[in-house]
Amino acid sequence: MPALRGILSRAFNPDPQGPDGRIPARAYRRLRWAVVLATATVSLLPLAVTTFMAYVLYRSALQDEAVRPMTRLTLNTKRSLELFLSERRSTLTFLVYDRSFGELCSSAALTRVISNMNRSLEVGAFVDLGLIDDDGEQLCYSGPYPLEGRNYSNQDWFAEVERRGTYTSDVFLGFRNSPHFAIAIKHDREDGGFYVVRATIDGEMLSEQILTPGLPSSDDVFLINRQGVLQSPSRRYGEILTSIPLPVPHYSPSVEVAELVDGTDQRIFVSSAYISNSPFVLVQVKPAAQAMGRWFRLRSELIGFVVGSAALILGVILWGSAQFVRRMRQADERRATLLHQVEYTNKLASIGRLAAGVAHEINNPLAIINEKAGLLRDLVEANPDTPNQGRLLATVESVLRSVQRCKTITHRLLGFARHMDIQTETIDLEGLLREVLGFLEKEAEYRNLSVSFRVAEGVPTVISDRGQLQQVFLNILNNAFAAVTDGGDIAIEIAPENDDVVAVTIADDGIGIPREHLERIFEPFFTTKEGSGTGLGLSITYGIVKKLGGDIRVASEVGHGTRFTVLLPRERRV
Amino acid sequence: MGSRLRLLFVDDEEELVSAVIERLQLRGIDGVGVTSGEEALRRLADGPFDIVVLDVKMPGLGGLEVLRRMKHHHPGVKVILLTGHGSVKDTELGLALGAVAYLQKPVDLDVLLDTVRSAVEEGGPSERP
Secondary structure (H helix, E strand, O other): OHHHHHHHHHHHOOOOOOOOOOOOHHHHHHHHHHHHHHHHHHHHHHHHHHHHHHHHHHHHHHHHHHHHHHHHHHHHHHHHHHHHHHHHHHHHHHHHHHOOHHHHOOHHHHHHHHHHHHHHOOOOOEEEEEEEEOOOEEEEEEOOOOOOOOEOOOOHHHHHHHHHOEEEOOOEOOOOOOOEEEEEEEEEOOOOOEEEEEEEEEOHHHHHHHOOOOOOOOOEEEEEOOOOEEOOOEOOOEOOOOEOOOOOOOOOOOOEEEEEEOOOOOEEEEEEEEOOOOOOEEEEEEEHHHHOHHHHHHHHHHHHHHHHHHHHHHHHHHHHHHHHHHHHHHHHHHHHHHHHHHHHHHHHHHHHHHHHHHHHHHHHHHHHHHHHHHHHHHHHHHOOOOOOHHHHHHHHHHHHHHHHHHHHHHHHHHHHHHOOOOOOEEEOHHHHHHHHHHHHHHHHHHOOOEEEEEEOOOOOOEEEOHHHHHHHHHHHHHHHHHHOOOOOEEEEEEEEOOOOEEEEEEEEOOOOOOHHHHOOOOOOOOOOOOOOOOOOHHHHHHHHHHHOOOEEEEEEEOOOEEEEEEEEEOEOOO | OOOOOEEEEEOOOHHHHHHHHHHHHHOOOEEEEEOOHHHHHHHHHHOOOOEEEEEOOOOOOOHHHHHHHHHHHOOOOOEEEEEOOOOHHHHHHHHHOOOOEEEEOOOOHHHHHHHHHHHHHHHOOOOOO
16 A cells, blocks of 8 residues: 555656756656546446446356256155155065065966056056075066076175165166166065065166156256266266266265366256165256356346446546646646746846846947047048048048947847837837847848848738737747758748738748648747757747737748748737 | 027036037037036026037936926926937936937937927027026
């Protein structure tokens, strides 16, 4: 948590501003991601938790609902199977108590018993019946095979029936090559020995017992023994006596349900029950897809809902944070621009005051030089005998011309300074532009630039702020001067745009502005003069023109030049 | 105006005043130069002048105050203001106080004389106390 708090507080308190008052772009990116992270966490986390809980609850509820009928069916089938087996055991038990060994032990008697048993039990299916003495020898037998005299003493089942008194065999094929199983009962004789009644039952009977009408075709019910060998045919795993590819369920007195993956990678529900007093295990299989159909549909809806909501939330967060950070950045930049503008204006005003002071101080000695030189000329002219009169007069003229030049400069400086204070006055745009050009005259001369000036007829004066307009044109002209190579052309044109607006166009044949930059040149801090420009000149210019109620248009082609048009209302509209 | 034009030139720069006066005399103008507002007021009280050329910015009594007092004592006197500082406010104030014209320093003597002559001629004879 402290780490997270650290990250968040760093993100929400971006880097200190740079020396130019600009907050770096990465600070805004970081802020945005912090907002996204924080908002997404508080909105998506509860959604995720709620959905997870709903998922778990629904899944368990629907699984219970899907499994309950399976359990019921398995339990019912288990009971009917147990009843079936116990009926047959009871019949045999009744037999041995009802008759003496002597009465039973003849082929004819046994045949009659089989027939009677099959008749009394609705579904009898006893195939044969034999009596085996305590030495394991089958003393008498009735059935389709010649098994009389056969000795079973060394077989496991005989040992088991001797020990436990009853025995039910697995299903086997035997000589008859048809599935059947045997039930054996031990009966003690009065003379101390015992004998065993052993009956064989058709294996089909087991299959019929577990046959469930209306079982869905995807489901399967079958019997296995404790080694996992099929004791009845299975829809999924084949014929009798095949091994099934599922683990044998652990013993449990009741019905057990498990979710498994079968050999075909299909998820299945398996309910199983051990049939008491037999080697059989009842197994019911239901594909999970079918059992949990409702759950899968619900799950898709749930996932769809979560993904949809999350996407919506994220979308809103991303959009919202972008808006938020963009607004914030705009506000920051606007503030920085204003600060810069104030600073810039203050700087200009200071320079103006300084210039005015200097100009004023220089004006006095200049006036003296002017008058002294004038006096010198007057004296020389008044006295024709003065030696070198011509040269003296030429020298004086030269001094006076220099004084005149100084005077132009000081007047220009004074004019500039005078207009630092915001005021509205009637302005002759041509005069103002020539005044501004005056500042750049020397550069134009040194760089051999040609500056043409065209004023259309009927250009009205405008009522505006002289100082601000000076700044605007000085800025645009400075840019034009920077854009052209030595010997380049700059054309200034003043023409009425319509009855209310005057257009001042400043065109150069310089390097031009690429299209992708053109849209951004009025943005604060946008600069192509990396390192040397603040990127504020044109944005301040734009701000001033807008403030004066005007507009700026710009057209440019790389390699051909740029054309700025400043549109000024005849009367400043605030 | 048959007699010689009498002009009072007021500026705190002695060098400027002396040069201007000498040049005026070469042109046949009777110029008197003084270097402070107080002196200007005294000289104006002493003798009649056709016109006063007055620097606005001077140490001590400033040009505008001198103008106000001159106009108070000699309402008919014609004054041309002269300054190195082209302030709109000073111009307006000066003209409101009764100055006839306003020139920026350094001014060409011929321009000054043109202004003086037109002021004197337009305004008719100046008051001679």
